[in-house]
Amino acid sequence: MGRAPAGPQRQRGQVLLLLLLVLVTGAAYLLMQSLSAASIATERDRITQQALAEAKAALIAYAVTYSETHPGSAPGYLPCPDMSAGGVSGEGSAEGSCGAKDVSVIGRLPWKTLGLPPLRDGAGECLxxxxxxxxxxxxxTNLMNSxxxxxxxxxxxxxxxxxxxPEPESRAVAVVFAPGMPIAGQARGSVGAATQCGGNYIAANxxxxxxxxDNxxxxPGAKAVTRFIAGAPSRSFNDRLLAIRHDELFTAINKKVAAAIRGSVDPPSGIQGYYAQQVPKQYxxxxxxxxxxxxxxxxxxxPYEDLPLDPGTKxxxxxxxxxxxxxxVYTVSPDRSRATITIQNPAVSVCLEKGKIVPCP
Structure with missing residues (x-):
């Protein structure tokens, strides 16, 4: 005898199993899509953060070594932005001059001037x-110091x-931006001059x-203070930024200046050189x-006039x-066997004793 046809209850069970399979498959697909989107977003963020960090490191190095690469100048200066692709070496090079004295400026990162490739964020945009x-x-400016x-x-x-x-010593001297994808209202059509980065030089775009x-x-105006925001990502905001704070920059520069004032015993220069030349030896x-x-x-x-400092440096x-x-600020012990040089803002000290560099107390 043949098998009896499946009853309605069994058929309903099969339909439910099929529906469950469809739901599980759909949920798995959505989960994979979600994980894939999250992975892409994570990778884009990593690329952005790496580009910003590279730019910041290059700018700090440029400022700290400025007195060496530009003899006769103090350390601390930074290059003008690329504001038109019309710099000395074209796109990616700093403008030769940028605006009035002490007035802040904005443009693209001068990657070529900094010895970098055209750094891009996770959306493929140049910084x-x-x-x-x-x-x-x-x-x-008139005076460049700490x-x-x-x-x-x-x-x-x-x-x-x-x-x-908000304190002057903790404000930023420069800010690097990763613009991300264009948001509504931003037009990034090419002006033709920017063949590497594409797009245009209108910051609001x-x-x-x-x-x-508004980033x-x-x-406007000389030495005017501008405010930027590191906002939360949204449909209307996707900037990423990295600031170079005054205290970050001058921690490195003050060490450099303190070392120049400290000098050496042989050849004699600075405070150490003064000590070496005295009979009896004293600071x-x-x-x-x-x-x-x-x-x-x-x-x-x-007492810089009494020190054997390099004339150019002095x-x-x-x-x-x-x-x-x-x-x-300079201090010396009453017997002149110990001395301390302190560069302020932020404080960096060098301590000396009997011709040697020693830990500061």
């Missing part, structure tokens, strides 16, 4: 760059917490606004504000206010 007016290498304030405040996602600022803070707009007294020692004075300005530091008592 942008804002520079405090006082840090432009042309035209230069009291030269940054002109940028950077706010966190809530628009009220400071990432950089790349940088966004959040909490009424493409600079405050100089503190200065009188005009570069000369005051006998018996153990704390005060640096002139650059003196002309830029590095020997001013609110920048450099």
């Amino acid at each position: 942008w760059y804002t520079l405090s007016g006082a840090y432009k290498n042309n035209p230069k 009291n030269t304030s940054g002109q940028f405040e950077v706010m966190g996602p809530n628009g009220t917490t400071y990432v950089a600022g 790349y940088l966004d606004t959040d909490k009424e803070i 493409s707009a600079l405050s 100089p007294w503190a200065g009188d504000g005009s570069g000369h020692q005051i006998p018996g004075e153990t704390a005060g300005p640096l 002139n650059v530091l003196q002309d830029n206010g590095w020997f001013d008592p609110d920048v450099t």
Whole structure:
């Protein structure tokens, strides 16, 4: 005898199994799609963060070594942005001059000037760059030393917490931006001159606004303070940024200046050179504000005129206010066997004892 046809209950069970299979397969597909999208977003973010970090490191190196690559200048200056692809070496090179003295500027990162490839974020866009007016290498500010304030405040996602600022010593001297994908209203059509990065040089087509803070707009006027925002990602905001804070930059520069003032025993230069040349060996007294020692004075300005400093180095530091008592402080023990040089803002000290560098207490 043949088998009896399946009953309605069994047929319903098979249908439910098929529906369950479809649901499981669909859920697995959606999960895979979600994981794939998350992986892509993670990789794009990694590329962006790496590009920003490379740009920041190159800019700091440029500023710290500026006195070596540009003899006769103080360390600390940064290159103008690429504002038109019309720099000395074309796209990616810094403008020869950018605006009025002490007025901040915005443009693309001058990757060629910095010895970099055209760094791109995770969306494939080249980086942008804002520079405090006082840090432009042309035209230069009057004095470049550790009291030269940054002109940028950077706010966190809530628009009220400071990432950089508000104190002058914690403001940013420069900010590097990754613009991300274009948002509504941004037109990134090519102007033709930017053959590597493409697009155009209108900052508002790349940088966004959040909490009424516009990352493409600079405050006008000499030494004016501008506010940027590191906002949370949304459909209307996708900028990523990395600030170079004043204290970050001058921690490195102050070490360099302190080392130049410290000098060496052989060949004799700086404080150490003074010590080596004395009979009996001793460090100089503190200065009188005009570069000369005051006998018996153990704390005060640096007696730079009495030190065997390289003339070029001395002139650059003196002309830029590095020997001013609110920048450099000098102390010596009563028996003149120990001395300390402190460069202020942020404080970097070098301690010496009997011709040797020693740990500071």
